[in-house]
Amino acid sequence: MRQLNSNFESGVLDRFKKTFHKMTFRGDEHIIPRDYLVVMNIAPYMARRDTAYDRAVYLLRECLFSYSEEGRNDIYSSVLKLLGICIETTRLIVSPTKDGRDEKGTAILQYLLLLNDTILAASAMVRHEMALFEDEDTLSGFIGKDISKQFRSTDEIFNNSEMNIYHCISELVDMSEPTMVKYREFMKKTFSKSNLNRYVKAFAEYQTLYGNFSKQEEKSPEVKP
Known part of the structure; x- marks a missing residue:
């Protein structure tokens, strides 16, 4: 299991490094002809993306494992909604143009999608942990014997997997920070x-809006590319 988790972390980090090696700062987004309304709104779009990303990172850097499974599930859900906002606005900023430019060719969008996918994996682990105990009696009745011991063992496996994936998420965010700051500036x-x-x-307005962000406050969908 540890070897599997190590391979997962290595694979994600390799994808991340390849993504950020592609990132350049030529201002391409501003010289390609696009819809006038999109160009006019790039500044507020970027502000919305930047504040949503900052809040998502803040939530991820909390002492996540001091929370219960339910608490961590809520935090992952909030982070995924915030990343959904980031991805949505980035797609508007780098929307395909008449020259056929592929939106996924931009490094910032690739990074956000990668981070979103990795957090989805951690979120799936904690939801599985919750489901194991919520459905324990039902499943024991269906199978015909007490399977609590097996559930405890399975729960430990998923908990360790969640922690390993979270470690990978933290590395992704930390590694990206200098480049994200440079990109923004x-x-x-x-x-x-x-x-x-x-x-x-x-x-400033979005910072106030997202300052107390929780999953109940905005209904932006999770992005599943």
Whole structure:
């Protein structure tokens, strides 16, 4: 099991490194002809993405395993909704154009999708842990014998898997931080003065909106590419 988890972590981190090696800072998003309304709204779109991402990272960096399974499940759900916002707005910013550009060719979107997928894996583990105990009596009755011992053993396996996946998530976020900061600052420098003001204003508003984010506060769907 440990070898399997090590292979998983290695595979995800390899994908991450390949993704960020592709990231450049040429301002491509601003020189490709696109719909005027999309271009006009890039500043607030970026503010929404940046604040949602910051809040998602904050939640991930909490002492996650000090919470119960239910608490961790709620946090994963909130993070996935926030990442859904990030992915949705990034797709608007780098939407395909008449030149046929593929939205998944942009490194920032690839990274967000990878992070989303990895968190989905951890979320699935904790939901499985919860289901094991919620359905224990029903399954024991169906199988015809007490299977609590097997459930305890299975729960430990899934709990360890969740912890290993979470460790991988933490590494992804930590490794990406310098590049994400550089990317954000570069994009802000491409704004005109008026668009920079729009970004700053929208950032403050979204920061307040997402400051107390919980899964009940916004119904943005989880992104499952």
